[in-house]
């Protein structure tokens with residue numbers, strides 16, 4: 333085993349990136365995807381669609397390559413995409429942005445999150461409040477930035493945070509309140525009350541709100557309400573999104589950050605040394621996507637709602653307790669009616685028992701809190717209808733232990 337010296341090893345271990353013996357840990361997503369391939373099970377684990385996004389967007393990327401958009405983009409992004417993001421925020425939410433100063437194009441929402449956290453926090457005294465379970469990169473980025481993660485639990489079955497618990501987690505040490513709405517992995521959409529409380533607490537303790545809204549167009553009973561549109565929020569909110577989930581183009585890794593010019597510049601200062609810029613031909617294509625007619629965006633939401641309903645029917649037939657997602661790609665179930673006591677072990681057996689793959693919710697929590705989520709499993713509905721019908725059938729005929 334090669335010894336990796338110094339602070340990086342500590343932070344990486346803290347973030348769960350390294351095992352105690354120093355080896356790197358394959359993520360549960362990689363492990364479960366490999367299990368799906370090995371067993372022929374349907375992969376409802378990792379959240380990527382199994383069909384490509386709109387033809388007009390695909391064509392625009394091909395045209396961009398043919399027309400020579402193949403060298404570095406400007407650091408903030410091509411002006412046309414900056415303008416398209418600003419138009420999108422105005423069109424859907426009434427948010428006015430200066431495209432040159434208040435928008436930044438990133439390599440997916442992932443880079444936007446990493447650059448934002450690295451820009452805003454840097455010592456163990458800096459606290460980042462997150463809702464737990466959380467998207468796995470949050471804890472890793474907080475650890476890599478050297479700050480302290482302060483999780484606020486979301487509990488089965490509605491996964492709305494307790495407001496008192498939230499209020500006690502936010503203090504004058506809180507630099508960032510990190511929101512993800514609609515929420516991965518739970519499929520919840522935060523209530524207005526929760527969003528208002530986040531804004532109130534951010535004001536009271538002078539914290540910055542960072543909001544990851546990659547599922548903004550996958551709210552089943554819309555419209556989506558960005559936290560930045562609440563009174564008093566815009567001056568201290570950085571909003572992050574990406575074309576990956578909206579356009580079923582997760583491999584394109586084209587995202588953006590919007591918000592006050594000084595905060596966006598701080599993110600740019602870090603981002604320019606992470607990747608400098610992303611893939612140029614994707615930028616004009618995502619601009620085409622953002623300008624698609626309303627009917628496209630409405631169909632994205634209604635199709636995903638129908639898929640979640642189909643998946644839910646299969647999961648109920650299998651005997652799971654099923655939560656009701658309000659958005660995103662995901663549905664969470666409680667597997668205890670099927671005898672599960674340890675979702676990790678249950679998910680490892682599931683391909684053989686049911687021919688489908690899910691992800692234990694313990695993959696999205698800090699190690700000390702795993703027991704609070706020990707029987708919960710996340711399934712992804714972002715697959716073709718035929719695949720979901722097949723999965724529902726397999727689940728309904730699931731073999732009992």
Ligand SMILES: *Cc1c(COP(=O)(O)O)cnc(C)c1O
Pocket residue numbers: 439440441442443467512516544546573574575576577582585586587
């Ligand atoms: C998929 C996802 C991301 C990553 O988005 P990219 O644009 O692929 O980097 C970020 N946050 C959440 C909650 C996600 O589900």
